[in-house]
Amino acid sequence: MPDTPERSLATRCVHAGEAADAHGSPHTPVYATSTFAFPSTAAILDVVEGRAAGSLYTRYGLNPSIQALEAKLAAIEGAEAALAFASGMAAEAALFLAHGRSGIVCIGDAYGGTLELLADQLPLLGIRTRLLLGSELEQLDGLLADGFGLVFLETPTNPALEVFDIAAIATRAHAHGALLAVDNTFASPVNQQPLALGADLVVHSATKYLGGHSDLTAGALMGPAELIAVVANWRKNLGSVLAPETAALLARSLRTLPVRVQAQNASALAIARAMATHPRVARVLHPGLPSCPGHALAARQMTGFGGMLTLEITAGDAEPAAAAAAVVDRLRLFTLAPSLGGVESLVTQPCTTTHHGLSPAERQRRGISDAMIRLSIGLEDPAELIADLEQALAGAAGCLAVEKATGPR
Numbered sequence: 576m577p578d579t580p581e582r583s584l585a586t587r588c589v590h591a592g593e594a595a596d597a598h599g600s601p602h603t604p605v606y607a608t609s610t611f612a613f614p615s616t617a618a619i620l621d622v623v624e625g626r627a628a629g630s631l632y633t634r635y636g637l638n639p640s641i642q643a644l645e646a647k648l649a650a651i652e653g654a655e656a657a658l659a660f661a662s663g664m665a666a667e668a669a670l671f672l673a674h675g676r677s678g679i680v681c682i683g684d685a686y687g688g689t690l691e692l693l694a695d696q697l698p699l700l701g702i703r704t705r706l707l708l709g710s711e712l713e714q715l716d717g718l719l720a721d722g723f724g725l726v727f728l729e730t731p732t733n734p735a736l737e738v739f740d741i742a743a744i745a746t747r748a749h750a751h752g753a754l755l756a757v758d759n760t761f762a763s764p765v766n767q768q769p770l771a772l773g774a775d776l777v778v779h780s781a782t783k784y785l786g787g788h789s790d791l792t793a794g795a796l797m798g799p800a801e802l803i804a805v806v807a808n809w810r811k812n813l814g815s816v817l818a819p820e821t822a823a824l825l826a827r828s829l830r831t832l833p834v835r836v837q838a839q840n841a842s843a844l845a846i847a848r849a850m851a852t853h854p855r856v857a858r859v860l861h862p863g864l865p866s867c868p869g870h871a872l873a874a875r876q877m878t879g880f881g882g883m884l885t886l887e888i889t890a891g892d893a894e895p896a897a898a899a900a901a902v903v904d905r906l907r908l909f910t911l912a913p914s915l916g917g918v919e920s921l922v923t924q925p926c927t928t929t930h931h932g933l934s935p936a937e938r939q940r941r942g943i944s945d946a947m948i949r950l951s952i953g954l955e956d957p958a959e960l961i962a963d964l965e966q967a968l969a970g971a972a973g974c975l976a977v978e979k980a981t982g983p984r
């Protein structure tokens with residue numbers, strides 16, 4: 576079998592889950608089909624009652640395009656099973672409803688939608704949630720002792736690229752019988768394998784590196800078959816399965832995942848190093864830089880440092896958000912858009928997009944400065960990306976100096 580766990584990640588990305596069709600297609604075709612025919616009542620009952628594997632109804636995920644994708648998703652995270660969802664948020668919502676009803680502790684920064692779901696929406700259903708910053712980790716054991724049954728974290732985090740110790744937190748969760756779920760979106764399975772480090776479940780916004788081309792929206796959840804089966808039942812009735820057309824598109828993207836991410840790792844590190852000595856940049860946050868607080872831990876638990884980095888612009892006397900916007904608005908090769916993981920480099924200013932919903936005081940508490948710009952490095956020539964950043968930093972410095980002399984227009 577070409578997709579066994581002994582195969583390398585690159586081989587699994589190409590071959591896992593693929594089922595040749597009757598016409599000899601080398602990969603699973605798109606089954607744009609909502610339901611599937613059976614030769615007899617006995618045959619349909621075999622699938623409905625779980626005695627036989629097979630396709631049945633697309634909303635259940637029982638469609639060959641979705642099943643092929645899920646086999647590939649499981650293989651690339653080293654999991655027994657996987658589920659494909661209509662978005663990353665759909666995957667998280669089903670995970671929280673299935674396994675978080677006794678209480679969810681979220682550690683560190685997380686995507687804004689995740690924070691809103693946890694802080695504002697799940698409590699409306701009576702689900703207890705607590706959001707702990709990295710500096711508040713000592714509260715974790717008390718919450719676990721109080722019966723919180725699911726720990727959730729992103730690592731590295733958005734946008735400060737804080738790194739959390741997956742193995743250590745898994746040990747603390749397991750000591751109380753709780754589960755650890757890791758959002759592996761920023762790292763991707765190429766750079767970090769949370770299940771091998773002790774996590775129980777892995778969730779992805781597949782919209783990002785797994786899709787990799789900013790042309791699809793999808794989510795994924797991977798883990799042991801027993802835990803995944805519980806979530807599958809929620810997905811079935813929430814109706815949040817991924818469409819077969821998008822499943823096939825995502826499977827297509829996964830075949831090139833390692834090639835893309837390795838190139839993005841190398842470019843991001845080169846850009847981080849170039850920006851670290853730039854006089855208009857106060858701080859570069861990237862786990863690959865020894866100056867980054869999470870560097871030693873990242874070097875231990877990750878096999879690559881990822882394609883994301885955050886710059887804190889030197890604002891001088893200027894207002895920090897305006898100083899960062901002056902740089903962002905001068906970039907030509909980076910696209911100003913709030914996403915990540917695509918082949919095209921993207922830039923976003925967290926205080927205007929991902930963390931706009933937080934009050935300035937809460938952003939400050941979380942260490943998210945208004946002078947930050949977050950970069951998602953794509954597949955362009957890194958020297959041209961560095962040149963683009965240098966011209967934008969120089970142009971912004973000139974413009975802010977003029978504004979200081981004449982006052983803002």
Ligand code: PLP
Nearest residue numbers: 662663664686758760780782793
């Ligand atoms: N997790 C992370 C780390 C994200 O960045 C995002 C979206 O930006 C999500 C989850 C939610 O994913 P989606 O937009 O696919 O629903």
